[in-house]
Amino acid sequence: MTPPEVLEAFQFALDASEAVRGTTSPNPPVGAVILDASGQVAGVGATAPPGGPHAEVRALAAAGDRARGGTAVVTLEPCNHTGRTGPCARALVDAGIASVYYSVSDPNPIAGGGADTLRAAGVTVHPGLGADAVIHGPLRAWLHRARTGRPHVTWKYAATLDGRSAAQDGTSQWISGPESRARVHDERSRLDAIVVGTGTVLTDDPWLTARLPDGQLAPHQPLRVVVGLREIPTSARVLDDAAPTLVLRTRDIGEVLDALTDHPDVLIEGGPRLAGAFLAARSVDRVQAYLAPVVLGAGTTAVQDAGVHTVTEALRFRRERVETVGADVLLTLVPDRDQ
Structure with missing residues (x-):
């Protein structure tokens, strides 16, 4: 004992x-x-x-x-x-x-x-x-990087009960509650990299920084990574000096992962096309889904084009943990490798 x-x-x-x-x-x-x-x-x-x-x-x-x-x-x-x-x-x-x-x-x-x-x-x-x-x-x-040779990728998203990540007019702030958002910032402060697509930068102009409860920047900031072929404006907040930023002119998921070899803990934050590309490439190792008690009825779905055309091709996951975070439910899922 x-x-x-x-x-x-x-x-x-x-x-x-x-x-x-x-x-x-x-x-x-x-x-x-x-x-x-x-x-x-x-x-x-x-x-x-x-x-x-x-x-x-x-x-x-x-x-x-x-x-x-x-x-x-x-x-x-x-x-x-x-x-x-x-x-x-x-x-x-x-x-x-x-x-x-x-x-x-x-x-x-x-x-x-x-x-x-x-x-x-x-x-x-x-x-x-x-x-x-x-x-x-x-x-x-x-350990995942040591075993597989590539970063561990978590796809994090917030969605309504009907699977919407934004309303019909494109607004998305805020679907999840303040407790969930605080938790996301705490998690960001322990990451190696956060990845978004150029579409998210052009639409939402996110800062992608980790912030403390008082709004100040956390001592550690992950690498901000922007993926895609479209130009982003030099005024984009993701290009400021609050944290390092890497712009990857590619849509190839393998190239993205190769560029992040020294960053084993990677978070995919947006948007639905980028999430779909990682899912289609079978390169999502964990899902963190913040589900809010909200219904929009229309709008943008959380993921698009994941390479699934029939139910038999569905990407299946198994539950690792279920938690309540304020009014939201956080589902932590991992791929069902036996599918």
């Missing part, structure tokens, strides 16, 4: 991992906690931006001499290679750590193998702690 102090430390590590999500790419957003020999928290760390120390090294620095004879709790197997920083497995050994709990094995053949290094040095290793929470949480996108 896992000691209660280790379970508590895991939650701290998970929270630390989530707190840096979006700021560490192409490295994984890892969280680490060092417990001293008596089981007390001695240090907490998370992955720094590229070029900075990894989570274990930061936690060890915070713990100091209290790490000797203690326990490390980490969301990802400690790395075993020297890149811009040294191997975390060796740093744990050198610090005198006696046991290590980690959630998920490192799938990178270059960086993996840290557990073996730890065992060879006499450290007791416990793999798999809280693996499900990590796989479906902070490391979801990074």
Whole structure:
């Protein structure tokens, strides 16, 4: 049975991992906690931006001499290679750590193998702690990119009960409620990139920034990506200096994904044609559907031309989570790979 102090430390590590999500790419957003020999928290760390120390090294620095004879709790197997920083497995050994709990094995053949290094040095290793929470949480996108070689793509949209994302006259503010919009901004602040089509820029002139509840810009801003062949005006808000922007003159989804290789956590925000193109290319890995208790009766649908011509070709998804957000319902869905 896992000691209660280790379970508590895991939650701290998970929270630390989530707190840096979006700021560490192409490295994984890892969280680490060092417990001293008596089981007390001695240090907490998370992955720094590229070029900075990894989570274990930061936690060890915070713990100091209290790490000797203690326990490390980490969301990802400690790395075993020297890149811009040294191997975390060796740093744990050198610090005198006696046991290590980690959630998920490192799938990178270059960086993996840290557990073996730890065992060879006499450290007791416990793999798999809280693996499900990590796989479906902070490391979801990074693990997907490591496994598939491409970014993890979430399609987020807000729609009425009759599937409309805008009214007949084109107005769409606001279909979802204020709680949903606040949640979207919080999620944006942890993303690597937000993608929209040129049609959305021309119609809505979105800013695509992550904002705090008081309206100020969040400390981390994702890359804003505009996809399409149409020209957008130089006055478009998406081209200002509030966040970096990449304009891709293409409609090819493969080219878009190739351009975002170093941005594993990608959100598709608009509009219906772009969403349809990603769906048709089978390149949507998760759907976040905010359904509002509203009926319009006519207007723009949330998605167009997803490459489906008959019911037997329908793209099917399975429910991962259902939540209420204010007056709205948030459905989180993933593709049914068995279809």
